[in-house]
Amino acid sequence: MNPLFIKSRHFFEDIQPEYNANLNLVVVTHLLDMPTCYLDCLERFGRVSMVIPKPRSIDHNTLELVEKKFPVVIKKRDHLQSPEVAAAILNDHVPTGDLIIIDIGGYFAASVSQLPEKLHANLKGIVEITENGHQRYSSLPELTIPVISIARSPLKGPExxxxxxxxxxxxxxxxxxxxxxxxxxxxxxxxxxxxxxxxxxxxxxxxxxxxxxxxxxxxxxxxxxxxxxxxxxxxxxxxxxxxxxxxxxxxxxxxxxxxxxxxxxxxxxxxxxxxxxxxxxxxxxxxxxxxxxxxxxxxxxxxxxxxxxxxxxxxxxNAEVGPYIYLVQGEAIMAVDYLQNHSLEKGMANLSVAQRRKLATSWLAHFG
Missing domain, CATH: 3.40.50.720 (NAD(P)-binding Rossmann-like Domain)
Structure with a gap:
C-alpha cells in the first residue's frame, strides 16, 4: 500500500474518539480513488448508517468497496430538499439512537428546520465541511439544531x-x-x-x-x-x-x-x-x-x-491535495465527537483554537 495511506490509517487511529454504540452517522462524501480510511475510522467509534456519495465525484471501484461495508444511497442534493423525503430516507436507515450528519454542500439545509420532529432518531447536529454548505445553513432564518462548520477553519486553508x-x-x-x-x-x-x-x-x-x-x-x-x-x-x-x-x-x-x-x-x-x-x-x-x-x-x-x-x-x-485532506476529515471527526459529548445551543458553531491545535499537532506527528 502507498505509504501515504498507511500514515493516514495511523493518523485516524490516533485521533478516533471512544466507541459509542448509540451513535449513528450519515455521511455525505466524495468517493475518490483512494482507500476508505476516513469511513473506517467513523465506523470504529459509531455506526455509519448511511453513506451518500456526491454523484459527480464517484470512483466506481471505490463505490463497490464502500457498498460492501456500508449502506449506500445515491441522491442529488435536490432530492433531499423535501423534509418528508429526507426524513423517510433517514428513518429507513436510522430507526433509533442518536444521529449526527456529516454534510458536504448543504445537502440537508433545505429540510433541516423540519427534520427533528419527523425523525425516529435524535438528531444531535450536523457537521458541514464546505463553504457552499456553510452559506446554505447560515442563511436559514432559524436553525433548530447545532451546525458545526469547519468550512472557514484555518486547518482547511491548505486544502x-x-x-x-x-x-x-x-x-x-x-x-x-x-x-x-x-x-x-x-x-x-x-x-x-x-x-x-x-x-x-x-x-x-x-x-x-x-x-x-x-x-x-x-x-x-x-x-x-x-x-x-x-x-x-x-x-x-x-x-x-x-x-x-x-x-x-x-x-x-x-x-x-x-x-x-x-x-x-x-x-x-x-x-x-x-x-x-x-x-x-x-x-x-x-x-x-x-x-x-x-x-x-x-x-x-x-x-x-x-x-x-x-x-x-x-x-x-482525483482532486489530489495530498495528506491535507486528512486534516479536513480529522476536523470533521473531532466535530462529531464534540457534538456527541456536549449539549450545544442551536445555530452555527465552530471548534475552539485549542481543539484545532491538538488536531494539528497529531497531523504533524504523522505527516510533518
Missing part, C-alpha cells in the same frame, strides 16, 4: 489552496486535449475567496494575464493588493479566453452565456447547480462533445467550451 492549484492543473490538461493552451490569452477568476485566490496565484505564476471579478469590496481590495486588476462582469465575459467560476453562488446566469467571447473555456470549482445557470443554456445552445470532458456550446455563430459539464474539473484527476 482550499491546493484545490485551487489542482483546478489550474486540470484546466490546462483539458485545454491541451483540445489543442489549446492558456499562455498568450486572458484569464478571469470569478470570486477571490480561498479557492479563487489560489487559482489566481497559480495562473499568475504561469505568467498568464489574470483579472478578478469580485463583488465583495473587502476581497476586491485584497485581490488588488496582490497585484490583480479588477474587472466588471460584462467586460470579463467579452474579453476573457478562460473563465474560472469560484464563487459558489452562480457565477454565470443564463443571460451571461450569450455574452461570452467566442472560443472561451469555462471551468467550475464546484457543482454546476452552484456555479452555473445551465438549464436554459443547455436547451438553447447546440452542445457537441469535443473530448470526454469538454463540450462545445454553439448558437448563431457564437461558441464556447465548457469543462466537465459545468462541474468541478479537478475531480477528473
Amino acid at each position: 482550499d489552496y491546493l484545490t485551487g492549484q489542482s483546478i489550474v492543473y486540470s484546466s490546462e490538461a483539458l485545454m491541451r486535449q483540445c489543442h489549446h493552451i492558456m499562455n498568450g490569452g486572458n484569464a478571469v477568476v470569478f470570486g477571490y475567496g480561498k479557492i479563487g485566490s489560489s487559482i489566481a496565484k497559480a495562473l499568475h505564476a504561469k505568467n498568464i494575464n489574470t483579472k478578478i471579478v469580485e463583488i465583495d469590496p473587502i476581497r476586491a481590495i485584497e485581490a488588488r493588493s496582490r497585484g490583480f486588476d479588477l474587472i466588471q462582469k460584462d467586460e470579463a465575459l467579452q474579453h476573457s479566453d478562460v473563465i474560472f467560476c469560484a464563487t459558489g453562488n452562480q457565477s454565470l446566469s443564463n443571460h451571461d452565456f450569450s455574452r461570452i467571447k467566442n472560443g472561451a473555456f469555462i471551468f467550475s470549482v464546484t457543482s454546476s447547480d452552484d456555479e452555473l445557470d445551465l438549464k436554459r443554456a443547455d436547451s438553447s445552445f447546440n452542445i457537441t462533445p469535443v473530448t470526454e470532458h469538454v463540450s462545445q456550446y454553439e448558437r448563431l455563430g457564437q461558441y464556447f467550451y465548457l469543462g466537465n459539464h459545468g462541474n468541478a474539473i479537478n475531480f477528473i484527476h
